[in-house]
Amino acid sequence: MSDPDATYHISSAVVVTIPRMEERVVARLAEMPNVEVYAHEAGKIVVVIEGASTGTLGEILSRISLLEGVVAANMVFEHVETQGDDRHDRRTDAA
Template identity: 60%
Template sequence: MSEPTQRYHVSSAVIATMPAHTEAVLAEIAKMENVEIHGHGGGKIVVVIEGTSTGMLGDCLTRMSLLDGVIAANMVFEHVETEESESDDRNTDAA
């Protein structure tokens, strides 16, 4: 019997902010689960978002876009990894 597969989604995004609000936006993004800030400068913030579905990533990006001081939040790249579960009842005896 085939085991279920688990899918992991990883996305990068660039958040453009009004420069006077960048620090406040950084602080709010830092509180978000499954989000990692990779750098910022010139009013732009680069983040990586992880989740179990494209919808989960989209919801997170939407929350970022609604933060006070954010001009735009754009997904740059998305990658999906599929991990198959292995059964513990495999026969490993040599014949």
């Protein structure tokens, strides 16, 4: 049985690369667990990172920032859900 109070964290981040190394960084990111490349263009890469805690997301982002060719890696947004939360389908933006 899983813990109904367990949290699940999802974050988006922008990774800025040396433009000539963008494809190499995209390939390295694609190999990283819990990281998904969403889009990339002109030396900028948008990624989605998933993990069990904010600390986990921060550790992954730190590893990304140390990749060869990366100039900066910045978290843009973080969303946290509790496993037992049945409100996951509610909008939280100002509609």
